[in-house]
Amino acid sequence: MDKPFEDHGLFSWCELMTKDFDSSMAFYNKVLGWTLREVPGRNNSRYALVMNENSSEPFAGLLTMPEQLEKSGAPSFWQAYVTVENVDQTLATALEHGADTVLPPMDIERIGRIAAFRDPQGAVMSVITYQRDNK
Template identity: 40%
Template sequence: MPKPRHGEFMWNELMTRDDERALEFFNKVLGWTHSDWPMGDGKTPYRLVKTPGGGEHGIAGMMKMTEPEFPPQVPPHWMSYIAVDNVDQRAELAKQHGGQLVHGPMDIPNVGRFCIVCDPTGATVAFMTPQGGTA
């Protein structure tokens, strides 16, 4: 797959408390399938979502929301990731221009470095510098 360009949306993730129900829904409605990747805790799988006939490349991810990382008041949601050239620098710029840093920056082994920011209107998005950089 080609490297994402700085500023482009590069990934989407469904955060849900009932991943089995979500998988069943999207399988029935869209024909999505998935494969499981072990998470760092060794118990919770990360679901790599695939389209019918789409091969091994995933189109999105799915993750089960657990406490304390996701308190009960955080609803299930889709998180979009925007590719950036330098996640630490972009997190600082977001704060300088009225945004809030919600999480990170932190590394995801073999994936890249990311943070979650909230823009001045209250919308949340993730910035990601993928391993190998941007185009």
């Protein structure tokens, strides 16, 4: 599964931003049989890695919704990331073609660089460039 973390344009990660972390963990464990392993989160958030019964490698994450987003009235939602060669360049190209910035480029320690935009039809896409030494 290394290719999604390297190849430009491939979906590589999903995260659930949830208002009720414990209930979400219990729900997905019961419904899909996922194993969820809580790890240290960032900025006082809670985070869990998601694995299925056939793999010990995580394929997704759950995190507590950031306060700013929760205050906006956003519901809990799944967010997908697409690997890109350069987050800043990809965001600039998206903006040139009618997108709006949802999350400006930012670095995530030990992971890489992310950004998010809303396409002209209103769909939100998150992009990521992974640190090369993270794999």
